[in-house]
Amino acid sequence: MADLLQKVHSELYKKDVEEARQGEAFAPFAEDPNTFSKKFYIESYGCQMNFSDSEIVASILHEEGYGATRNFEEANLVLLNTCSIREKAEQTVRNRLQAFRKVKDSRPGMLIGVLGCMAERLKAKFLEEEKLVDIVVGPDAYRTLPGLVAEAEGGQKSVNVLLSREETYADISPVRLDSNGVTAFVSIMRGCNNMCSFCVVPFTRGRERSRDAESIVAECRDLFERGYREVTLLGQNVDSYHFAPTGGEEVTFALLMEKVALISPLLRVRFSTSHPKDITDDVLRTMAKYENICKYIHLPVQSGNTRILQLMNRTYTREWYLAKVKRIREIIPDCGLSTDVISGFCTETEEEHQDTLSVMALSKFDMAYMFSYSERPGTLAARRYTDDIPEEVKKRRLTEIINLQNNLSKESYTADIGKTFEVLIEGESKRSDMDWVGRNSQNKVVVFPKTERDLKKGDYVRVKIHSATSATLLGNMIAE
Ligand code: SF4
Numbered sequence: 001m002a003d004l005l006q007k008v009h010s011e012l013y014k015k016d017v018e019e020a021r022q023g024e025a026f027a028p029f030a031e032d033p034n035t036f037s038k039k040f041y042i043e044s045y046g047c048q049m050n051f052s053d054s055e056i057v058a059s060i061l062h063e064e065g066y067g068a069t070r071n072f073e074e075a076n077l078v079l080l081n082t083c084s085i086r087e088k089a090e091q092t093v094r095n096r097l098q099a100f101r102k103v104k105d106s107r108p109g110m111l112i113g114v115l116g117c118m119a120e121r122l123k124a125k126f127l128e129e130e131k132l133v134d135i136v137v138g139p140d141a142y143r144t145l146p147g148l149v150a151e152a153e154g155g156q157k158s159v160n161v162l163l164s165r166e167e168t169y170a171d172i173s174p175v176r177l178d179s180n181g182v183t184a185f186v187s188i189m190r191g192c193n194n195m196c197s198f199c200v201v202p203f204t205r206g207r208e209r210s211r212d213a214e215s216i217v218a219e220c221r222d223l224f225e226r227g228y229r230e231v232t233l234l235g236q237n238v239d240s241y242h243f244a245p246t247g248g249e250e251v252t253f254a255l256l257m258e259k260v261a262l263i264s265p266l267l268r269v270r271f272s273t274s275h276p277k278d279i280t281d282d283v284l285r286t287m288a289k290y291e292n293i294c295k296y297i298h299l300p301v302q303s304g305n306t307r308i309l310q311l312m313n314r315t316y317t318r319e320w321y322l323a324k325v326k327r328i329r330e331i332i333p334d335c336g337l338s339t340d341v342i343s344g345f346c347t348e349t350e351e352e353h354q355d356t357l358s359v360m361a362l363s364k365f366d367m368a369y370m371f372s373y374s375e376r377p378g379t380l381a382a383r384r385y386t387d388d389i390p391e392e393v394k395k396r397r398l399t400e401i402i403n404l405q406n407n408l409s410k411e412s413y414t415a416d417i418g419k420t421f422e423v424l425i426e427g428e429s430k431r432s433d434m435d436w437v438g439r440n441s442q443n444k445v446v447v448f449p450k451t452e453r454d455l456k457k458g459d460y461v462r463v464k465i466h467s468a469t470s471a472t473l474l475g476n477m478i479a480e
Contacts (some may be wrong), residue, residue, distance in 0.1 A: 003153075004408065036067025041075035042177075045093060046083025048234055048272065049205075050116050052187045054081045055174030057115065057142050062175060064146045073103050077111050077149060082118035084200050086374035090118050097132050104132060111152050113137060113145075117204035121378070123161045133157075139190070139205050140164040163191075163206035170215040173222070182426050182458045183230040184223050188216050188256065192236035194275060196302075197313045197380035198373060201236055208236070210243045213251040213259065220260045220267065229424055229458045230268035230294075231260065238271045239278035254282040261290040266460070268424060270443070273300065276324050277315050284331040293333050296443040299324070300340035300369075304351035304359030308345050312382060318359060325363045336442030338367045343401055344394030345373045346385035353397045357404055366412045366444065367471065368405045372398045406470050413444065413468035420464045420478060421446065427457050446473045453477070463471045 040061050044054040057079065058068060072078050078100055083089040097112070104110050113135035114126055120138035127133055134152040137145055138161035148158040168190055176184060192201050193208040220231045232453040233256070235241060241253040251259075252272075261269050269292060276299055287293045303309050316324075328335050341356060360368070372394035375387040421440035429435035429447050436455070437447050440463075448463045455461065463475040 011300070036065060038064075038066045038072060038076045039069040040066045040079060041072040042081065043081040043096070044081040044116075044177075046081075046085060046089060046116065048185050048232070049082060049187065049190075049236070051083045051177070052174060052185045052234055053116065053142065054079075055177050056169045056172050057081070057145065058175040058177060059172050060142055060145055064149075068157045073107075073413070075110065077113065078114055079113045082114055082116040084117035084121045084204055084376070086371065086376070088374070090375065093118055094130065097130055101132055111135060111149060112151075113152075115139070115142070117200060120161050120163070121200060124159045127157050127159065135159075138160065138163060140167045142169070143167075147154050165207055165209060166208055170212045173219065175201035180427050180457065181227060182424065184228050185232045186216060186219055186342065187211065187222070187234045189235035189240060189241050193240070194237060194314055194315070195380060197311065197384070198302075198345065198376065200376045200379055203378055205236065208240060210241045212245075213243045213249075213256055213398040215324075216256065217259050217263070220421075221263050223266045224263055227458055229266060229460075230270065232293065233257065233269065233271040235271075236273065237275040237278060239274050239283060252282070254280065256284040257283070257293060258286050258290070261293050261390060265292050267292060268441075270296060274298060276301070276321050277329075279324065281327070281331065284328060287335075288332050294441045294443065295334055296336035296338075296441065297328060298338045298340075299328075301359060301363070302340055302342050303345060303348070303352070305348070308348055310350050310356075311347065311385065312342075312345060318355060322359065322362055334442065336366050336444065337363065338369075338443070339363070339365050340369045341371075341401055341405075343370070343372045343397040344382060344389040346387055346389070348389055348397075353400075357400065360401070360404055360408065364412065365405065365408055366442065367409055368401075370398060370401050370405060389431035401453050409470040410468075413470060413473060416444070416473055417467050417468055418465065420462055420473075421473075423448070423461055424461045425455060425457050425459050425461065440473070444473055444478040445471065446475060448475045448477055451477055 009360045042054050044051045069075050080093055080096060081094045100112055103110060111134045112132055114133055115137050116139060119126060119136045126136045134157055135148050136159040137148060140163050141160040144160045148160055151158040189208060189210045191206040191208045195202055223231060239253050242258055244250040253458040257269060274297055301321055302312055302314055304318055375382050423440055423446045425436050425438045427437060429437040435447050435449050440446055446463055462478050462480050465473045465475040
């Protein structure tokens with residue numbers, strides 16, 4: 001889950017995706033914000049979990065009479081939902097805070113709050129390090145935000161970074177931020193029990209807890225009735241989803257996916273992220289059984305060498321991972337596959353780096369998130385190992401990984417030329433409003449010209465592919 005940030009995206013599609021991910025402000029409510037006495041402005045950074053949390057925060061503030069604005073200069077409350085996955089992510093937040101300094105100096109009543117993983121990692125220290133900040137709130141404390149704002153309005157800096165073993169915000173219906181009205185993320189669990197040695201998430205998001213299954217199905221049904229045609233079930237490690245109320249029905253991830261898929265065959269179901277040790281045959285067979293469960297899995301590998309995987313505490317071996325990929329393709333032959341890879345982890349040798357390249361080549365990933373190791377304070381790796389791989393070696397290895405992945409992506413997309421796919425229209429292409437853009441079941445971006453057919457976002461069409469880049473399929477609609 002940690003590396004949902006950077007994806008090799010199509011040049012055609014890149015602009016609108018990057019715009020969304022790089023924390024552009026969102027006007028969450030259709031209603032005119034001027035109908036609200038108070039306004040808030042929110043920027044989100046990092047993984048999809050953070051973006052979904054911002055939708056929870058928007059809903060909580062809406063209940064308190066706040067309207068949203070895209071212009072932070074007119075906001076009473078400016079919020080940054082932060083990421084702590086790499087040093088660079090935190091530096092981005094610190095730089096962004098400086099952008100607010102001038103406006104805050106000219107508008108003393110304006111409050112600035114930081115949310116998310118960096119807030120949880122630094123806690124009250126954030127207030128000492130960044131004098132501009134008035135409020136610090138961790139991922140499990142968003143319900144207390146209105147109270148913290150009231151404290152800060154009274155002139156007292158406020159902090160709540162308590163982690164919870166129960167909190168899932170199941171009863172709060174998220175307000176869809178800058179949504180395309182077709183696809184939505186639905187958080188099904190919070191926290192993570194895997195202690196991957198390089199990762200801060202267990203420290204910033206706490207222990208794993210699964211959300212009430214009925215509340216998830218209800219949210220997906222509500223989205224479908226409101227015209228959405230795709231939901232992505234979201235969690236750090238969705239395969240370990242497990243909800244067993246006393247005296248109630250025990251719901252595993254496979255059963256939860258089935259319940260959502262049964263809402264309507266017109267509702268596509270995706271999920272992210274999987275941990276290789278927890279994805280079961282049951283999950284794979286449920287995916288194969290339902291046409292509307294998309295044939296795509298994001299399966300982080302991180303390294304291709306067993307000794308490094310053990311240092312990372314990933315709890316599987318190289319051989320075990322390759323066997324899982326083989327099993328996925330046995331049960332779902334046309335399954336799309338993406339991954340996460342870290343280059344230059346502590347003590348990684350050149351041979352062990354070659355193992356990562358060979359596992360990628362053997363797994364034939366369609367796309368990948370690729371980073372060099374960034375030591376994170378407080379993690380197992382930071383406490384036990386020395387970050388001894390020189391930066392230039394990390395970078396050279398990362399470049400080799402990215403070059404290999406670009407070739408694998410090119411092969412994967414080129415192999416689709418001549419095939420016909422069912423595509424869910426998500427909107428007009430950013431490059432030309434004469435083109436529609438959407439994705440196939442394998443999560444590949446497909447761009448195709450409009451015809452005289454009366455179509456709209458949320459419609460399904462069949463598209464025959466005539467050409468491809470390393471991240472986009474180009475085709476033409478075929479008559480139904
Ligand atoms: S601890 Fe491991 S499984 Fe959990 S979020 Fe971090 S990388 Fe993912």
